[in-house]
Amino acid sequence: MRLHLTRKKNLSFVLEKVQTLKFENRPTPQLQDPHDVLVRVKFTGICGSDVHYWHAGQIGPFKVEQPMVLGHESSGIVEKIGNKVTTLKVGDRVTMEPGEPCRRCDACKVGTYNLCPDMAFAATPPYDGTLAKYYRLPEDLCYKLPEGMTLEQGALVEPLSVAVHLVRRAEVSPGASTVVFGAGPVGLLCCATAKAFGAWKVVAVDIQPKRLEFAKQYGATSTFLPGTVTAVENAARLVAESGLGNGADIVIDASGAEASINTGIHVLRAGGTYVQGGMGRDEVNFPITAACTKELNVKGSFRYSSGDYKLAIELIASQKVNVQDLISDIFKFEDAERAFEQVKAGAGIKTLIAGVEE
Numbered sequence: 001m002r003l004h005l006t007r008k009k010n011l012s013f014v015l016e017k018v019q020t021l022k023f024e025n026r027p028t029p030q031l032q033d034p035h036d037v038l039v040r041v042k043f044t045g046i047c048g049s050d051v052h053y054w055h056a057g058q059i060g061p062f063k064v065e066q067p068m069v070l071g072h073e074s075s076g077i078v079e080k081i082g083n084k085v086t087t088l089k090v091g092d093r094v095t096m097e098p099g100e101p102c103r104r105c106d107a108c109k110v111g112t113y114n115l116c117p118d119m120a121f122a123a124t125p126p127y128d129g130t131l132a133k134y135y136r137l138p139e140d141l142c143y144k145l146p147e148g149m150t151l152e153q154g155a156l157v158e159p160l161s162v163a164v165h166l167v168r169r170a171e172v173s174p175g176a177s178t179v180v181f182g183a184g185p186v187g188l189l190c191c192a193t194a195k196a197f198g199a200w201k202v203v204a205v206d207i208q209p210k211r212l213e214f215a216k217q218y219g220a221t222s223t224f225l226p227g228t229v230t231a232v233e234n235a236a237r238l239v240a241e242s243g244l245g246n247g248a249d250i251v252i253d254a255s256g257a258e259a260s261i262n263t264g265i266h267v268l269r270a271g272g273t274y275v276q277g278g279m280g281r282d283e284v285n286f287p288i289t290a291a292c293t294k295e296l297n298v299k300g301s302f303r304y305s306s307g308d309y310k311l312a313i314e315l316i317a318s319q320k321v322n323v324q325d326l327i328s329d330i331f332k333f334e335d336a337e338r339a340f341e342q343v344k345a346g347a348g349i350k351t352l353i354a355g356v357e358e
């Protein structure tokens with residue numbers, strides 16, 4: 001009977017199998033360590049990755065093989081703390097960094113814990129996500145929201161941290177010209193972060209004109225709509241129309257589209273830097289000779305690591321990056337499936353799902 005009551009306490013939104021979503025009453029997570037806290041989830045953003053697992057069931061090596069709670073962009077209120085927690089108290093408003101690394105491997109020890117092979121990341125198979133009434137995390141992965149920052153904005157810290165990591169990997173510095181492919185939440189946040197880092201020109205590229213319209217009023221200094229021509233031709237037009245001279249210093253891909261990847265490589269000047277953030281098809285045709293003869297720096301960027309969450313919070317608090325304007329809709333928890341359908345249809349920019357009501 002007692003177990004039954006406990007199970008009723010943690011309503012969760014579950015990807016049962018590819019393309020099948022459902023609600024489930026799951027056990028409330030228990031604190032596993034004296035440094036753990038239990039958070040009552042208040043807002044969760046839907047990420048392109050959540051949608052991808054729902055419809056394709058796999059991103060790179062991560063494959064949905066058992067039911068999994070979705071969601072990893074969350075804020076909430078501390079409900080319970082372990083007896084060694086010193087930095088948080090019950091009632092604190094927090095944003096959650098949703099990946100728990102092992103802390104012992106080489107990657108963790110050098111500070112690149114995003115590359116930990118034993119990372120337990122919310123809503124990356126096989127780990128359950130945050131679209132539940134409660135979620136458990138160690139205290140150091142819960143960041144107290146500064147005064148004045150809302151819980152809605154707190155849910156945007158995760159995608160902003162993805163953008164901060166991408167822009168840091170790209171080494172955007174004052175005066176750099178930056179082209180960002182994909183004007184979804186991650187791409188838009190890359191535009192805003194690149195500008196905050198001092199980029200001179202920030203060109204947003206997307207195939208959806210309405211997203212480019214948004215980008216123009218958000219972080220981009222100009223936009224580009226690719227035509228149905230070759231990547232080389234699109235790149236030449238982008239460089240000319242954007243006044244990029246011999247090519248862009250930096251290209252960030254936040255679309256995952258093969259066409260963007262190709263155009264991006266051709267848009268770069270010799271010695272420029274390309275960073276891949278978008279996750280589309282696992283394998284694409286790639287202009288490797290251009291990368292070779294232009295001596296490009298080609299890098300990947302995965303989630304976020306030491307200092308990224310703190311900087312993301314600081315960028316919001318200091319109003320250098322506006323996350324509020326990205327929030328296009330807030331759905332009730334029981335309407336989560338409708339929220340996912342809407343995101344899949346490409347409506348709005350960032351859709352949030354509110355936490356389970358009392």
Ligand SMILES: NC(=O)C1=CN([C@@H]2O[C@H](COP(=O)(O)OP(=O)(O)OC[C@H]3O[C@@H](n4cnc5c(N)ncnc54)[C@H](O)[C@@H]3O)[C@@H](O)[C@H]2O)C=CC1
Binds near residue numbers: 162260
């Ligand atoms: N590297 C990482 O750690 C992370 C990667 N991601 C990935 O980043 C990508 C972006 O995420 P969101 O912004 O949430 O997704 P999103 O789906 O909202 O944005 C992608 C944008 O790319 C645009 N696009 C598609 N084909 C294009 C093309 N040929 N040329 C130009 N633009 C094109 C779409 O119209 C859309 O606006 C996704 O692939 C997601 O899985 C997300 C989080 C972390």
Ligand SMILES: O=C(CO)[C@@H](O)[C@H](O)CO
Binds near residue numbers: 062162
């Ligand atoms: O969306 C993100 C992080 O925000 C991806 O890294 C997924 O975690 C991959 O499974």
Ligand SMILES: [Zn+2]
Binds near residue numbers: 049050
């Ligand atoms: Zn994500």
